[in-house]
Amino acid sequence: MEAGFLQHGRFQALLDVLHGCGYRCIGPQVRDGAIVYDALSTCRELPQGVRDLQSAGSYRLERTSGLRYFGWANGLQALKPMVFAPEETLWRVQRADDGALRFSASRPSFANLAVIGVRACDLAALALLDRHFLGTAVADPCYAARRSGMFLVAVHCSDPSGSCFCASTGDGPQASGGFDLALSELDEGFIVETGSARGADTVAGLGLEPVTASQRDAAARQIDTARARQRRGLPSRDLRAALVSNPEHPRWEQVAQRCLACGNCTSVCPTCFCHAVCDSMELDGSAGAHARIWDSCFTAGHSQIHGLTVRPDTRTRYRQWLTHKLGSWHEQFGRSGCVGCGRCISWCPAGIDITEEAAAICSGSSDG
């Protein structure tokens, strides 16, 4: 619901309100030539006047003369590391002198995060992670602890990168739900929408101005432009049948020749959830810990059972990744696991493009 207009110069007031409500604000910032999420105390830390140039195997930032905070597409990570930590202890165990074992659950320390500048693709990915970690009889306690209380400030995307294809997956550029607040950034300020009661409470005291018709038009136009500017796309939102019927397509071997199996794609993917467990023990043997750590289906260990690596080569591992992401995800979660953020394209050191590979395999022709 439209709440009003916030002048660009008053953006700090929104951060102050969130800080005042006890949230720890997280926002996009430039670090080492890329946009990352980090603790945000003032709006001066935001990537103002920055745009991102992304393409297959390439991510570059460039200064612009603009004053917008969110005139770029996305950084290397979505919300995934904030809810599903790259490494976290699940439980600890203590051993008494008589050998008795006492297990105790470990929980992340509680911090209500307010994340500023969340993209539509990231929200769609978060909804998928929610289904995976929370959507069964017993929720994942660590994920639940991180997720609960998270306040999300979306910013509709006005400047998609060369890698983006959220229009074809139906997940962007406009955030359609799952946020507390959503902002349309115009040169002079922000149209503020509320998506939850606490979102509405947060902006109630901000003294928002009425939105003018021309501001509304400008916001709608830039969404249309953002959609139209996207050059990449998946052939269809449901590629299950085409992928399942082509397990021996020669393209799998061709892409395997280029793929380094480095796992960059699975690390930056906002929906990849695979993780391994890792056990450790104190040096004196009195206590141990059981942790999980992000894993990737591109490693040999991922499919190892005794005496056998089920997926022995990059061909079968790439096939697993793509057919899971675009195919079997439908069976598991009722939709594709790809939200069109384009990160796997930009951050692939070999410049492999998921949309190209999917199109080649699903077209059925052997040389793509």
Added chain:
Amino acid sequence: MDDPLLPHEAEVAEYIRESAGIFTLRLRFRDPAVHAGYRFAPGQFNMLYLYGAGEVPISVVSDPLDDTLFDHTIRALGRVTRGFAQLRAADRLGIRGPYGRGWPLDQARGRDVVIITGGLGCAPAVSLINYIVRRREEFGRLVIMQGVKHADDLIWAERYRRWSQMAQTQVVVAADVGTPLWPWQVGHVTDFIGQAHIDARKTIVMMCGPEGMMRAAVGGLQAYGLPESAVWLSMERSMQCAVGRCGHCQIGGKFVCKDGPVFNYPQVRELLAVRGL
């Protein structure tokens, strides 16, 4: 909050050496309330935690109605299972479970049952055989087909001999490589499906073992005109969380740990047909 990943402390009540490298841990939970509340079905598995080393998924092989202890038969193969081999009575470990979907015993009642297993002491099938043998009158003909790579790999040879002497029961054991005094068949166990005299109208088949063996078995069963829906199989994949979250056990869209490990053959027919899935 109920923690799906937190083990409960258990202790070894008895350690049974089955053969070189294979042993059975007879266990009980230390907390009597946890023990009293523990229920499992044949074909389900527990996650067993060895202090400081890690967790492994292992089938429960004891009888589900035995509420005194529950048993795991384990082959010492890896870092964790070799550690379990060193445990002795009163030693502690962590257990969480049971997980997964077990064998379709309700559907099997009153029907002929064919159990085909390959590999060494295939634990999911052992629990099944024990279950049926203890309730023999509830089931029709029982055919037990066990394949091993080498004749020396067969554990519980005495049990197979005993089972073969029961009424209405046929046992076929085959070793890829035999020995001079090997009393059973030599060859792939699936080569002998023709000898099982299966009545396609009233038989249910349950199998467990390498996927190549199960593919071959399905081929052999088709000659009897057995409907595919009468075939059930237990799949194996890496399992690290057992609750469908870590992603390792996926085969196609299935999470073996929670959608399986026992599947009806039509559910996995296309998946079994592709190598390296």
